[in-house]
Amino acid sequence: MISIKPILIALIAAIICGSIIGALIVLKLDLPEIRQLDHMRPPSITGLYSRNDQLLDEWYIEKRESLSFSEIPEILIQAVLTTEDRSFYSHNGVCIRGVIRAVIKDIIAGKYVEGASTITQQLAKTLFLTNEKKISRKIKEAILAFQLERRYTKKEILTRYLNQVYFGSGAYGIKSAAKIYFGKNLDELTISECALIAGLPKAPSWYSPFVNLKKATQRKNIVLKQMFDRDILTTNEYKDAHDEPIVLQKRINLPINLFFLDTVRSSLENKFGAEYIY
Template sequence: EKKISRKIKEAILAFQLERRYTKKEILTRYLNQVYFGSGAYGIKSAAKIYFGKNLDELTISECALIAGLPKAPSWYSPFVNLKKATQRKNIVLKQMFDRDILTTNEYKDAHDEPIVLQKKDKPANKPIFFLDTVRSSLENKFGAEYIYQKGLRVQTTIDIELQQVCEQSVEKHLKIIERRNTILEPGDLQAAVVAIQNVTGDILAMVGGRKQNKKDYYNRAIKARRQPGSAIKPLIYAYAIENGYSQASLILDAPVIFDQWRPQNYSKTFAGDITLRTALVRSLNIPCVRLLDNLGLRQVAGFCKKMGIQVNKNINLTFALGSAELNLLSLTSAYTVFPNQGIYVYPGVIQYVKDRRGRMDWVYRPNKRWVMSKAGAAIMCDMLKAVVTEGTAKKAQVLDFPVAGKTGTTDNNRDVWFIGFSADVCVGVWLGTDSNKSIGPKETGGKAALPIWIDIMQAVKEKFGKKILCDAG
């Protein structure tokens, strides 16, 4: 913005600053806040990022390189363009020599000194999707200018070991699935994973896509809205339990037509009168559609909203089969209500923020609300445990500790899900392609997504131990 009014304001501000601070104090404040490229805000951060040193350990040559960065930090960063950074460093050294700041020998030694940079972590080794979520959360809370200039210290919720398990399992199983499905090209298949601590809402790990494309920062755990298939059914059953139904309540599994729509079970068979428990365990479609019709679309949509699921007002009975598009994070956080005794906790990635002096600037206080009764949540835990012991997730019995969850598979196997929990952690897994094509004719939530979930829950078991899930009594 090149306006006379702005120049006048800048001149007034400069005058006020010079009256209030000495030149040394102004320079100190500037050096503590200015951007030096490659994520370094402040000169102390630049010394650590580029050379792995404290300020008093830098050589003259290293100081000159850092001093030359603010003019165009993204261009002169030695991690981006070492040749340009070296040229810029030499210009700074020459100016220091011309002003008699350096002797001839000091100038020659600094000019000839080789640049030895701190080994830079490869982007693939960083939890880029988690860090991007942290950045977005900070910007929403404080504003971009504040967080990039104030030297904030941020304590996140990430569990590095669990994050690494998630990333490794995704890479391993996606390659396995691509090898067994010739319709998939290498790299076609994508995945997202979210792990949330039930009581606190802390997001312990997040994967938004596979690592192989380092420039792919599209976070599918948050930004991708996909159909959840049968993974939505537990929310409908939970509302039924809260409104007088029991696990033993009967529902009819028989052919039915709703306004010319005839829902079908995956097996194309019918079981007659069955209990709600059996219907959920076997993931039958027709009983769930009947149940939704009995409960009321508007009422179920309102209940889902309390669990963090934003539902379109124009939903219809196909909602029971997972036709509404939503993201993995919202559905996973909804499932935490069951092991958390009916309490929904808004998920977050930040525990606290301190200023550069170490003073507490902000502390996260969980946003909680009661969604369903403690007894109702315990019943849902019991029903979803049966999915593992009797239903579509029997493979999870290998874990040998109490877990519960639900599979989800959409038409033509475009999206496959598994969302489940232990007493401490809820983990959601989604697999699919960005082009929304089938990932394979036999790929289901139980076959494709569940193995990743099992790997992650093995790590959860080692970290949190074996605990009993809430008892339905």
């Protein structure tokens, strides 16, 4: 006599597998083409300077200045990877161990408390998705992350991430963050300043030193401790960076005629088009 139970189990397993595959296909069809990234031009800044190279005004939608991988200091890269994605160079877009850890924390807390997103996933979300906290969005994010890892090198992904991510207080991209917070080029940043900037993407509006200097300092010190624990910093480097006071850029409003600035901007928009100004 043929047993019905194994047949039913096999049938149910086939239905479940088919449903999962079907859902993944539907989600994939709803995803943007990764190839779009090759032609994507992020919003940039147009600066108006006087004859003696004094900055008069800046026009932008997002205050962003792009750079190449070679322009990013190694210590800043290490600070970002330490706090955002320690297994960046070993995973294929998604860190399975991180996902399991996040699921356990979410179950214990009884709510969504940790996203377990790698840098590649964060880039995928920033470029192509929304911030909604849904399972479907996380699945799309993972699929896009795998596709990004297949198409681009680790250097390219990290560079795009650092040029794209929001660092709070109107700073999009790591170069703009250094300028806005410290008035410096990247190669002029101290270890302490690198750690502060690296700690911002976790909650940029909350940890911005312009908004809450105490929270920004606490976050900076957490990043420094993580770097020290991973032997990126020596004892002296850690102590000096921990004790270094945060000196922020002072914003100076120049007494320039606003009508003049608006006239120049309108003239440039009419001549070249708004897409070349912002």
